[in-house]
Amino acid sequence: MTFSPKQQAVLSLLRNGGFRRINIFEGSVRSGKTWISMVVWGFWIAGSPKGSAYLMAGKTLGTLKRNVLEPMQSLFGSAFSFNIPKKEAVLFGRKIYLEGASNSESESKIRGMTLMGAYCDELTLFDEDFFVMLLSRLSEKNAKLFATTNPDSPRHWVKRDYLDNKTLDLLSVKFTLEDNIFLPREYVDTLRREFTGVFYDRYILGKWTVAEGRVYESFSRACVIPSKEIARRFSEDPPIFSVIGVDYGGSASASAFVQVVFGRGFRNVYVVSEHYDSANRSAEVLISEFTEYARRACGVFPVAAVYCDSAEQLLVKSFRQAVRLNVKNALKRPINTRINLLNRLISAGRFFVSEDCPHVVEAVEGAVWDESDTHRDKRLDDGTSNIDSLDALEYGLERYERELFGL
Ligand SMILES: Nc1ncnc2c1ncn2[C@@H]1O[C@H](COP(=O)(O)OP(=O)(O)OP(=O)(O)O)[C@@H](O)[C@H]1O
Numbered sequence: 001m002t003f004s005p006k007q008q009a010v011l012s013l014l015r016n017g018g019f020r021r022i023n024i025f026e027g028s029v030r031s032g033k034t035w036i037s038m039v040v041w042g043f044w045i046a047g048s049p050k051g052s053a054y055l056m057a058g059k060t061l062g063t064l065k066r067n068v069l070e071p072m073q074s075l076f077g078s079a080f081s082f083n084i085p086k087k088e089a090v091l092f093g094r095k096i097y098l099e100g101a102s103n104s105e106s107e108s109k110i111r112g113m114t115l116m117g118a119y120c121d122e123l124t125l126f127d128e129d130f131f132v133m134l135l136s137r138l139s140e141k142n143a144k145l146f147a148t149t150n151p152d153s154p155r156h157w158v159k160r161d162y163l164d165n166k167t168l169d170l171l172s173v174k175f176t177l178e179d180n181i182f183l184p185r186e187y188v189d190t191l192r193r194e195f196t197g198v199f200y201d202r203y204i205l206g207k208w209t210v211a212e213g214r215v216y217e218s219f220s221r222a223c224v225i226p227s228k229e230i231a232r233r234f235s236e237d238p239p240i241f242s243v244i245g246v247d248y249g250g251s252a253s254a255s256a257f258v259q260v261v262f263g264r265g266f267r268n269v270y271v272v273s274e275h276y277d278s279a280n281r282s283a284e285v286l287i288s289e290f291t292e293y294a295r296r297a298c299g300v301f302p303v304a305a306v307y308c309d310s311a312e313q314l315l316v317k318s319f320r321q322a323v324r325l326n327v328k329n330a331l332k333r334p335i336n337t338r339i340n341l342l343n344r345l346i347s348a349g350r351f352f353v354s355e356d357c358p359h360v361v362e363a364v365e366g367a368v369w370d371e372s373d374t375h376r377d378k379r380l381d382d383g384t385s386n387i388d389s390l391d392a393l394e395y396g397l398e399r400y401e402r403e404l405f406g407l
């Protein structure tokens, strides 16, 4: 196994007892944090008591599995196994509990445990109460916690209460893209181009930066094109399929449907049609409007799926009954994940909106960060900007991150 110089420096901490009670590996995307954290976690556990209890947590069990457990399987082979339904894993004969840490209820799941060690994937996405409880459960002598994270707002609790707190027994190691010598140069260059604004500062430079100003800084009129031009491009280069994203309006918000077409090879993304209704008369009206919209949308491109706001299960069910389409719940991934995905497409010149979709154009153009929220990033949602079209658009896009960015 080979390591980057930064990773070797981290490994040497293992030999000379340099790790503290809390150890946080933070910094840029793809910088080698998770990789080395898994190796450290493995070596550390192998040298820790067999009879003790250990825990690994991620925002959800699903992300933990994808980000860490599956890679650990290829790293450690038969020395590591996991069972998601049982929420258990075994590494070098040590039993590890698995847990999701996304909301305040998750804190109760670890109450009463006595732990020797813990591993946290993407710490800034954790519920703060969960983390406080976790630290209190790490009560064995020499107990340790290892965590990885990308930077967030400087006001985030991870930064304010832990990384900046000099009184804690805490070690933080900062990684930047340059530290990962294993990435092809072109890939690093592409990443640098795709991230802009606050995401560039955080994910490329590894800085804890406040989100201010426009959310989609690189979106300009150049991204808005006539439907005739879209039709011309599609006749030259037929697209793969389309999806519809749906956001249901509440009392103060609108209902929005957005049709997104994926170009060949998932290269470009086109918003080709929209429906926007701020009147929200009744569920019946909404269902009939959707039926009509879906019929027209299918007439233009095959619709592979419809992704609906999962907060309104009754409406999702009604939509499912109303049309012969694959109607699913939206994933509703964290807001920054969704924003970053669209920003990457825009910065790379891969995102286009038809002139026939003024609400989507206005929504992307007008979205600004809510600077009054002191703890976490929020898109301003006070009725002055159109969040509904953005939600619908992102529900359509978020499922295809892998295909779009070849992860
Ligand atoms: N020591 C290594 N040997 C071989 N490949 C490596 C090594 N370290 C990192 N890599 C490669 O670099 C990629 C990115 O590393 P890693 O997943 O650790 O990044 P990360 O800092 O956790 O990024 P993110 O913030 O995006 O989660 C890995 O998927 C792997 O392909």
Ligand SMILES: [Mg+2]
Binding pocket: 033, 034, 035, 067, 148
């Ligand atoms: Mg990682």
